[in-house]
Amino acid sequence: xxxxxxxxxxxxxxxxxxxxxxxxxxxxxxxxxxxxSAPVVDYVPLEGSTDQSIQHSQFLFGxxxxxxxxxxxxxxxxxxxxxxxxxxxxxxxxxKKTKAIVDALYFCIVTMTTVGYxxxxxxxxxxKLLACAFVFSGMAxxxxxxxxxxxxxxxxxxSLLVRALSMRQKLGxxxxxxxxxxxxxxxxxxxxxxxxxxLVTIGTIFLVLVEKKDVVDAFYCVCCTITTLGYxxxxxxxxxxxxxxxxxILTSTICMAQFxxxxxELNTERRQRALVKWxxxxxxxxxxxxxxxxxxxxxxxxxxFILYKLREMGKITQExxxxxxKEFEELDVDQSGTLSLSDITLxxxxxxxx
Amino acid sequence: xxxxxxxxxxxxxxxxxxxxxxxxxxxxxxxxxxxxSAPVVDYVPLEGSTDQSIQHSQFLFGxxxxxxxxxxxxxxxxxxxxxxxxxxxxxxxxxKKTKAIVDALYFCIVTMTTVGYxxxxxxxxxxKLLACAFVFSGMAxxxxxxxxxxxxxxxxxxSLLVRALSMRQKLGxxxxxxxxxxxxxxxxxxxxxxxxxxLVTIGTIFLVLVEKKDVVDAFYCVCCTITTLGYxxxxxxxxxxxxxxxxxILTSTICMAQFxxxxxELNTERRQRALVKWxxxxxxxxxxxxxxxxxxxxxxxxxxFILYKLREMGKITQExxxxxxKEFEELDVDQSGTLSLSDITLxxxxxxxx
Numbered sequence: 001x002x003x004x005x006x007x008x009x010x011x012x013x014x015x016x017x018x019x020x021x022x023x024x025x026x027x028x029x030x031x032x033x034x035x036x037s038a039p040v041v042d043y044v045p046l047e048g049s050t051d052q053s054i055q056h057s058q059f060l061f062g063x064x065x066x067x068x069x070x071x072x073x074x075x076x077x078x079x080x081x082x083x084x085x086x087x088x089x090x091x092x093x094x095x096k097k098t099k100a101i102v103d104a105l106y107f108c109i110v111t112m113t114t115v116g117y118x119x120x121x122x123x124x125x126x127x128k129l130l131a132c133a134f135v136f137s138g139m140a141x142x143x144x145x146x147x148x149x150x151x152x153x154x155x156x157x158x159s160l161l162v163r164a165l166s167m168r169q170k171l172g173x174x175x176x177x178x179x180x181x182x183x184x185x186x187x188x189x190x191x192x193x194x195x196x197x198x199l200v201t202i203g204t205i206f207l208v209l210v211e212k213k214d215v216v217d218a219f220y221c222v223c224c225t226i227t228t229l230g231y232x233x234x235x236x237x238x239x240x241x242x243x244x245x246x247x248x249i250l251t252s253t254i255c256m257a258q259f260x261x262x263x264x265e266l267n268t269e270r271r272q273r274a275l276v277k278w279x280x281x282x283x284x285x286x287x288x289x290x291x292x293x294x295x296x297x298x299x300x301x302x303x304x305f306i307l308y309k310l311r312e313m314g315k316i317t318q319e320x321x322x323x324x325x326k327e328f329e330e331l332d333v334d335q336s337g338t339l340s341l342s343d344i345t346l347x348x349x350x351x352x353x354x
Numbered sequence: 355x356x357x358x359x360x361x362x363x364x365x366x367x368x369x370x371x372x373x374x375x376x377x378x379x380x381x382x383x384x385x386x387x388x389x390x391s392a393p394v395v396d397y398v399p400l401e402g403s404t405d406q407s408i409q410h411s412q413f414l415f416g417x418x419x420x421x422x423x424x425x426x427x428x429x430x431x432x433x434x435x436x437x438x439x440x441x442x443x444x445x446x447x448x449x450k451k452t453k454a455i456v457d458a459l460y461f462c463i464v465t466m467t468t469v470g471y472x473x474x475x476x477x478x479x480x481x482k483l484l485a486c487a488f489v490f491s492g493m494a495x496x497x498x499x500x501x502x503x504x505x506x507x508x509x510x511x512x513s514l515l516v517r518a519l520s521m522r523q524k525l526g527x528x529x530x531x532x533x534x535x536x537x538x539x540x541x542x543x544x545x546x547x548x549x550x551x552x553l554v555t556i557g558t559i560f561l562v563l564v565e566k567k568d569v570v571d572a573f574y575c576v577c578c579t580i581t582t583l584g585y586x587x588x589x590x591x592x593x594x595x596x597x598x599x600x601x602x603i604l605t606s607t608i609c610m611a612q613f614x615x616x617x618x619e620l621n622t623e624r625r626q627r628a629l630v631k632w633x634x635x636x637x638x639x640x641x642x643x644x645x646x647x648x649x650x651x652x653x654x655x656x657x658x659f660i661l662y663k664l665r666e667m668g669k670i671t672q673e674x675x676x677x678x679x680k681e682f683e684e685l686d687v688d689q690s691g692t693l694s695l696s697d698i699t700l701x702x703x704x705x706x707x708x
Contacts, residue, residue, distance in 0.1 A: 118585035231472035303657035
């Protein structure tokens, strides 16, 4: 990871030294200053702009994290197509049967979550190939649910949970936001774990009461299901049981997977914190200062220091810095080394070369 | 996410305005400069320091990504304990039996990967509870393998692949590194997909030749296995088949899971790129300049601009900036607003208040 550090360093110094870029002449720093009382060109009112940026981010946010409805639509399409296909070829599937439509839905859910009890198994070439197609597309769909829908739901529940917990400690809304932000993943873990325990209890009780299993078998069946193990020696065999199973299996397997994802996230976060702590507590040497001094003026100011340390923490890369720097140079029309309103007005009135 | 943006902004301006921190008096900027030819205090030779930082990062790297050996050790312990337990209670497990020790190993692998054919299933209370314990610990172990070992192996294979591909195009080592860095996840995806196809082919051929299945059944069994579906109507039933299965199931299920992980990573990366592009191409307004101007000097220099844009891209947070800024202020003993060698020498000779 750090093997090409030296290469990076000289690259960095070369890239970030303004004298390299401005045709050999040293950058004239702080010559152009924006007069705060001067009439402002291209003025965008503060409030309007804030609204605009929020709208922009909502627009982006909406694009990046498609709503829960979208996930539900995918799921409906998958189950619609799946149930229809399985219903049509129902005589090519063998095993303990109940009502045909319930069995088809149950078979689709057991397949897409990769539980695969085998109490209903395809016994023709067509049915087998269809099952293969179902399981791959089902896994992809479960992935989509995990990455989009589940996290969104947990995040909503999480803030409710933390708000409820903080009611007693009389924290202000700001403190709650901070508390959530600091221990976000940990709270998510707890939330999902609580859900999981509730689902395990409900599943076990249901299997004992409706499917008439003894307690150990019921618990064993629950464990086999939420882990998607599905040996198939214990499964849902009544019509009512299978209707319940459709909802319960989907929820509990996704809950379990999400739990593992959060544990992994928690680990990553812990490692990241260790790295941050190391970067912040280690001795700063003259070499650090030299590398951090991007504009080569012999001293390191606050922003240079922040950029250097964040790069060391691995939060940003040289590529990130270069990308933004390129935009900065395009905007800095008068090549003063600083951006002022006159710069951006000039830069944006002429179309950019792209 | 952006609701408390305004709060953040004023917080940021307050935190980063040096005049707020220096007891009301404006910071004297650039008064202390390090003379490049002056005798250097606390000098650390460049080479030595680079070595040291590499050693540090290797130490950290070693800690953060425990070696592949560690993963192998965990796996051995898990399988050692698992096989011993299953061997001892082998008469409480029913199904098609071959050699006892092979069956025990096969049962453990089928359970830990959550394939769960059910061709060997526990039929006593003890065996059932043991299976539950195995599947949970097995899933956790597979998680560890995925997060530590598998990615490490793929990364190694990936660089070999890209190197081999670039031999023809006559790229220098620097270009190869850049090529890998730019399309890292995509290459990982391809590498794992190639592995997966090889494993599917090997599995299908083996099932046809050794287990004497027809081609469709063999392919169906392979699909049921790599997705961990495991209906159990088709499984490995001969001793030789089960020995092969032990290695093949572990490799192929992990390969499949890793493939899905990379696809998810690819999606995240694509979204991140879209956000970066949006941040870089949108119009810079006077409001942006005001917020980006951390030291309130009326102009935005390159590093301020970079920090502002990176924060907008979500790569860094206000918390990150504040953390480093706190260290900067501790180091900036003369409160000049810039760090020079004399600052860090002074700051580090006195123990820090913690």
